[in-house]
Amino acid sequence: MTKNMHVYQAIAQATADHGVDTMFGLMGDANLFMVDSFVRDCDGRFVPAAHEGSSVLMALAYAHVAGKVAVATVTHGPALTNCVTALTEGARGHIPMVLLAGDTPVANPRHLQGIDQREVVKATGAGFVQLRAPETVAMDVAQAFYRAQVERRPIVLNMPADFMWQEAEHKAQVLEVFTAPGGVAPGDILDEAIGMIASARRPLILAGGGAVAARDQLIKLADRLEAPLATTLKAKGLFNGHPYNIDIFGTLSTPAAYDLIAQSDCIICFGTALHDFTTDRGKLMTDKRIIQVDIEPTAIGGGLHPDAALVADSGLTADTILYWLDEAEIAASGFTRELDIETLTAHPLGSNKTAEGYVNYVQALERLEEALPKDRALVTDGGRFMTEVWCRISAPNPQSFVVTANFGSIGLGLQEAIGAGLAAPDQPVVMFSGDGGFMMGGINEFNTAVRLGLDLIVIVANDSAYGAEHIQFLDRKMDPSLTEFHWPSFAGIAKSLGGEGIEVRNSTDLEEAIAGLKTRKGPTLIELHLDPHDVPRMRI
Known part of the structure; x- marks a missing residue:
């Protein structure tokens, strides 16, 4: 059935035609009307992020946990460049998702936010599909979804802003993907x-x-x-x-x-x-x-x-x-x-000692493995602390385990934890992060998790340093002070952002934090204070 509508409505409808009911994003000049139509005309859910790259990361985790193509949207120029790390993470991880990216008007080549968006996307390893004309909306959207599935990577659909209020005839177009795998031939x-x-x-x-x-x-x-x-x-x-x-x-x-x-x-x-x-x-x-x-x-x-x-x-x-x-x-x-x-299968525990005012990291992980919800989705940020988490904290299955280390970045975990939580709302999400990673990407989206009311437990390993670099200075008997930071209280920040926060400096604090998890009512952050001179080395 063919319907007459504006292009922004046609994009929203074409997205819904592919079974999409959740869209992550940040609105701007080139995509705000499309998002509004997706919510009001297509009964979709829009999850607003605080940063454009976060919306892509949320979609990546949603795709992994839900097992289907996920969708995010941003506007043009700096909005897209803010997604470069996230798109690279998705491309390296072979995760199918579609990013509906606005572009500056074709008629205004000197637009302040104008940039060659195809070249930006190309550098990340993601794919690129150009919205060609009002009459090709459904076909172009269908191509983006098809390519995301068969190429197993993010595909960016580039949407010029000056198309949005043009008239279009919309007819549903969905390209069926042949996904039956091939067997091995005799030979x-x-x-x-x-x-x-x-x-x-x-x-x-x-x-x-x-x-x-x-x-x-x-x-x-x-x-x-x-x-x-x-x-x-x-x-x-x-x-x-x-x-x-x-x-x-x-x-x-x-x-x-x-x-x-x-x-x-x-x-x-x-x-x-x-x-x-x-x-x-x-x-x-x-x-x-x-x-x-x-x-x-x-x-x-x-x-x-x-x-x-x-x-x-x-x-x-x-x-x-x-x-x-x-x-x-x-x-x-x-x-x-x-x-x-x-x-x-037994990893060595090592010493259970640590300096005054700090908790032993390995011993804390072993205790958390016993106490955290068993039916959890496990999400890990990148960085020095994660190898011990990967070894000592179990995941129920690969679909419930989200590793944000495809590009070797830090600061991606909290955003992907949100996507995982929305993909499996009945499953609590446990996310581990280092202090540097949480400062880089966790603080700006923790309130998003609060607004969404997610059942999220965040464990921040805080050694008040960028640990991998700290170790390198120590190994060469050099002063590591340039790697050290006097962060604010992460537990206090969690409270100020509407969640719960608990500081852990010894085994007694840890037991109190674990006991408090039983009555949690929303996103909860446990801050493990660690001695930067006494943290296990990365196992890679």
Whole structure:
């Protein structure tokens, strides 16, 4: 059915035609009427952020947790440049979302906020779609959504402001995306891969973020081979509950698991690009056969050259390998019969001492792991403190685990925690951040979480310094004072922004903070005061 409307209404309606009911953003000259139409004409929900980049980050986490394309919107010029880090984070993380970005009027090339927006977007690794004319609105929006899904990255739809009040005929246009994955075709490479697996005495199965949907098939294959299971950081929690799950593979492994990986003779990798931190810069992959399976051709061979590479769906490939192992009556390896899984998954605690007025970070994390809500979504910022969080704080499954470290930035966690909370409103969100990251990106959106009434627990590790840099000065016996900051009370800031805030300087304070979580009524911040000279080093 065709309807006559203004372009701003057509954009809103075309977005709603794709099943979108939530839009994150910040309004400006080029998008305010579209947002108004999305809310009033399409019964949509608009989530206003305090900063444009925040709206993109919220959408990224929403897409990850909800499992669908998310949408954000900003206006032109500086609004878009404020999104550069967030778009890069999304592109590096292969997260499908659409950013409806206004642009300055085509008729005014000397507009104060004019910029070549295509080139800005191109630099981030995101895709770009130009709104061509009033009559192409529905097709252009459909193209942006289609590309977001098949390219698995953010796509920016560029909307000139001078189109908005022009007349348009709108007819729903939705491009169906073929998402059925391909299986592995019979051939020499498959035969070679199966031969390597069949002859392995100590095989291990590694799953990354691209293999999350194949959980059941990978477990069947592991059980058939009697091989332990491990995940990359992105797939943390995938094999929770399995008796031979050794958890994260690589520099974040326990010492015992690291040694076990080094002793294995064949690693079957599903849905992982084998990042340097996963392989410990290749050290963990030496003197063993590597089989890499991924639906994305560019993921293969990026970190190291595998002995066999299969461009195919992880689940179907696991089923195929299992079938031929059974047909050939290959005996199980017996590898898991040798394992003491409790030893393999126990991270050392180290000393429980710390200076007066500070809490021991590792001991605090262990206690929080026991006390925090079990059905949580776990969101982590970047920075020095996060590697211990990744190792010691569990996530129920990969979909409920949001890592904001695709670009190595800090200051992105609180924004993504908001998106995660809105995607799964019945699930409490726990977000960990360092002090520098919270100052950079958390303060300006904590009140957004308050306004939305989210069930959010924020734990800020405050060592009054930029810790990674602080360590480098100390290692070279140099004065680290340039890295040190006298921050305000984060707990006090949380209260001033409408939430709850609790300061923790010792184990008694920590127990009181944990007890207070039982009666929390909105966003709550726990500030852990840490000694900058006594914080565990990053494990990467």
